Amino acid sequence: MPVPCEMVLADRWMRWKRVTRGDGTTKQPLTADGRPASSTDPSTWTALEQAENSPIGDGLGFALGEGFACIDLDHCYDNRGYLTDWAKMLIAPVTDRTYIEISPSGDGLHIWGTAPQQTGIRIRNTLGMNIEAYTQNRYMTYTGRTFRGSPAKLADLTFLLTVIPKLA
Template identity: 60%
Template sequence: MQTRWVNWRPMRRGDTVTKMPVQPDGTPASSTDPATWTDYETAEQLHAGVGMGFVLGGGFACLDLDHCYDARNHLADWAKKLIMLAGDTFIEISPSGDGLHIWGLCEPRKGIKLRDGMNIEAYSQGRYITVTGKPYKTSKRKLADITVLMNLAEHDAFGRLFNDM
């Protein structure tokens, strides 16, 4: 059983609202301090915040696709292509409802933010990602190796790749 779970609650920082990780007792958690994490059952039962989160690392990674749906609830082309490349790994709908999380396995590496016509963040350590458990379409509840996706993100190659597709 993985003890990499936290809860989260909204927190205002200036003009934005962020998702602050919290421990089962409601005190702040840290994405880099395992002493502040818990197991799935505890995080699910105590509801210290408004949702649950999973701390990345230990081989676990996630690509966070923000705002990838338009006003008509159509998925952006760049997100469709990423989903095709992701293969058979768990993809869920984010808490906002207008984003997706592509979960998988990958060795730890530096986090990445891509904003050139896309809104992608890719992490495999030192971060936590909120979890809804709401699968995207027929996504399977298994984790595949997403190293290729992380490599493409790291080299900012999605734009070049998608233009060739």
């Protein structure tokens, strides 16, 4: 699995499992031994190797913060399976510079990188944009399903984090 070196060395890993709540599903964070985990409690995180070797749940998760950031593009493929124009615009500045992966659903992307801590961003608009961006107090699922051969390295996402709120 292609994991950027900075993330391999960070003991910020956990597991997650899909949980049904009401009419939808969510991804509950878990420790490698199956206890509830928290995106804000380092005592519930572990090293990548331990998280990878755990059979608990449905996959890996990573706690954001201390410079680690992720932009989540949900439902960014059109009905033909092509990347939407808004998603192409967002990944263009960082393509070939940072790790981008396909989300667990298969119809979204995670843009991994670095950025100073700031308040989370959530955009839903009439153009179909469904974007979330976080730099702290959240965890993101990690699939290792590389998008179009993106590199196993992290770029600075500060520019994108200033552009995204203007899309609302």
